[in-house]
Amino acid sequence: MPFVKHPAAAEPRWHEWDRKAQKSGLRHTVFAVTGDRYTGEWLDNLRHGKGTQIWKRTGAVYSGDWKFGKRDGYGSYSIPDPVTKEYKKVYTGWWKNDKKCGCGTRLYGGGERYEGEWSGGQRSGWGRLYRRDGCVYEGQWRRDRPCGQGMLRLPNENRYEGGWKDGMKHGPGKFFYLDTGQLFEGVWAADVPKYGIMIDFGRDEAPTPTQYPIPKIELADPDGVLEEARAMFDDSQK
CATH class of the missing domain: 2.20.110.10 (Histone H3 K4-specific methyltransferase SET7/9 N-terminal domain)
Structure with a gap:
């Protein structure tokens, strides 16, 4: 009698979980092991599109465009005031390959x-x-x-x-x-x-x-x- 593979066993369950874990297109919030947090769009498991990154150690915030995991496009970078703790923008403008590039204003x-x-x-x-x-x-x-x-x-x-x-x-x-x-x-x-x-x-x-x-x-x-x-x-x- 020939062996018949059960439909349920056609693919390991972890393959399905892995596909669900891949972030692409939709907005997700992800925490890094350092405590940094990113909320925004993804492509092929990389920050891509519109999103906001918060660095836990410094409290700095970047909000704007991303491209394949790096700041690229238009965005603003803010830091908290050491006394009042209120956020103030220190740079607003264009970025390329995670660095300021193009026209921008730095305070x-x-x-x-x-x-x-x-x-x-x-x-x-x-x-x-x-x-x-x-x-x-x-x-x-x-x-x-x-x-x-x-x-x-x-x-x-x-x-x-x-x-x-x-x-x-x-x-x-x-x-x-x-x-x-x-x-x-x-x-x-x-x-x-x-x-x-x-x-x-x-x-x-x-x-x-x-x-x-x-x-x-x-x-x-x-x-x-x-x-x-x-x-x-x-x-x-x-």
Whole structure:
């Protein structure tokens, strides 16, 4: 007599349980062994779609888009205040591969705020930083620091416009002393002006102009003098 397999024994019961345990499409809440908690959508047993992650150790919360287990898309990251325990958003914007990437706003302590572009979790591209001391930098960034062309505006409205490198003034630039009605135009290196010229600029509108105007400098070849100074400075940097 041939052997007949019972229908109920066609598949082990644990196969059915395993299929039910696979999270895909629907919203689920899952706790990790660390106590971290995720509530949201899944795909192939990975966080994918809309969801919220809470880290138990820090209390931090991310709410937004996920892609194959990583933050990817638009979302916000919040942390609890150490004193009041109330949650405050520290970053709102775009993510890629679990890092800030694209346009976003980052809030720091003391009212400091950055609005602009990110890459690989660092400020990179164009952005504006409102510093806690009242200064505002607007311009290019690279590896989390001002680098390229940018403008720094001081609380008294004086401002610098020009080159930057590693977060410091570097290269050709102009510093407008609007409080005294003067302008310095020259070249900086590591935040230090190396050479340039100072002229009166908007002296009549300045709130506190200097007592005496800057006398005009008469040179036979002012452009040649500046070019020679620039060449000497470039040689010293080699």
